[in-house]
Amino acid sequence: MFSTKIAVVCLLHVIVAVSCDDPVKPVWSEKYLINGMIHYPDTEIKEFFDMWYDSSRNASRIDFYGGSVKYYQLGNGNGVQYKIVPVTTEEVLNERTCFQIDGTAQNPIGPQAMFPNMDELEYRGLKVNQMGKQAECYETEKEIMGTNHKYTLWVNRDAQNNAVPVYYELAGHNTLMPPGPTDVVDIVYFKYTPVTDIPADVFNVSNEGLKCKPYPGPASHKVHAFNPVADIIHPQKTEHVEARFKEFVNTHGKQYESDDEHSFRKLLFRRNVRYIEAVNRQNKSYTLGVNHLADRTDEEMQVLRGRISSDEVDNEGLPFPYENPEAIIVPDEHDWRLYGAVTSMKDQAHCSSCWAFGVIAALEGAYFLKTGELKILSEQAVMDCAWGFGNNGCHGGSPKGAYQWIKKHNGVPATDEYGKYLGENANCRADLSNNTNLYCYRNLKFHL
């Protein structure tokens, strides 16, 4: 009797384990090539990558944008990582430069896979992914840094029933602090090619013909800077986020009200740093850095964008007096800072005053061109005094309303005269006896 029961239980287990509905869990090749795109929703960034992975050599390499930025992860001994990037300094322009960091016994470096660890992912049936395609869906959820993280991989089958990865998503949800998903990244896999051999040359950094130097930045920036994929693929690395967030909190004297808010801010911070690093891989004419806004939500940032856009076509600006626009030879670029027409960087703080900043900066430039004197003019005066023209101080306004007020009152005070910018609404204290005499404002059109 007793032994029969056991036999039945075992039989049930066996039946569950080999349920005919579930496909065979994908097993990825020890060596493969793959290309695709890392996509950061809500941003314009789509990072195209080519990747080589060879576990027998403990090596991987990820190239972005056709090789303009390359990352090597070579895992022999404690391992080593290389990053090849274009660097521009006062002396050189876009010089290909190799940075190196060595792994340590505590932090060994190994190859970076482009797929999550399948051991922990469970089959969830056929599901439609963000690209609108139905495919086998594998998923796992983890609590990390006080936040729920969901890792989902969609897989197709080829004619031989081999698994072909098509789509991956990392979604961090902080359920305690609305609104909704806070940290989402996805990867579209274009072409996965299992191979039997990858030429050693692919992982030979000497072929770059560069002398590699130690990474100059702080240790906490290394993972973000050297292996962007580590931050996305399950199992994720998170120690670097903890360290860098701590640094951010100290630098900017951040104080959060609760542990929940702390973990929520950390999640936002990680998302924003990932965005910053991704922009910096794009070989643009500028790079981004972390500032005090790096722990904000999009909604909080939106508050700073206070331009009231009206539907009216006519903003009452005069047309620019072009005689013969086609004959005007416009330079490719013209940096007014070099001519002294631009005041130093300003910060609107927690206040939707961009409309005032935009107008004041234009006025400072025009005043300089007319008088040869660069005066720092007061955004605060416009915010405080120009409500009568449809503006709302720290709650938004329009350039037109700002110009109209300045025109009516024959100018705007300098910051020295009016007092410094407050980032808050305040009483209007303008005494307009000293002014910039705005006679008109004009609409510039670009002829490209």
Ligand SMILES: *[C@@H]1O[C@H](CO)[C@@H](O)[C@H](O)[C@H]1NC(C)=O
């Ligand atoms: C980076 O951009 C510069 C100028 O836009 C270009 O000359 C250079 O070739 C680019 N470098 C790479 C590696 O793509």
Ligand SMILES: *[C@@H]1O[C@H](CO)[C@@H](O)[C@H](O)[C@H]1NC(C)=O
């Ligand atoms: C790869 O790494 C493993 C574990 O660290 C090690 O045992 C193995 O010897 C390495 N293989 C090569 C080719 O270096």
Ligand SMILES: *[C@@H]1O[C@H](CO)[C@@H](O)[C@H](O)[C@H]1NC(C)=O
């Ligand atoms: C790596 O490349 C360099 C020069 O390109 C070559 O001298 C060296 O033998 C290569 N190493 C390996 C292990 O293939």
Ligand SMILES: *[C@@H]1O[C@H](CO)[C@@H](O)[C@H](O)[C@H]1NC(C)=O
């Ligand atoms: C206007 O400004 C000048 C110098 O900035 C100052 O000497 C003068 O007193 C000001 N005039 C008035 C009426 O405030």
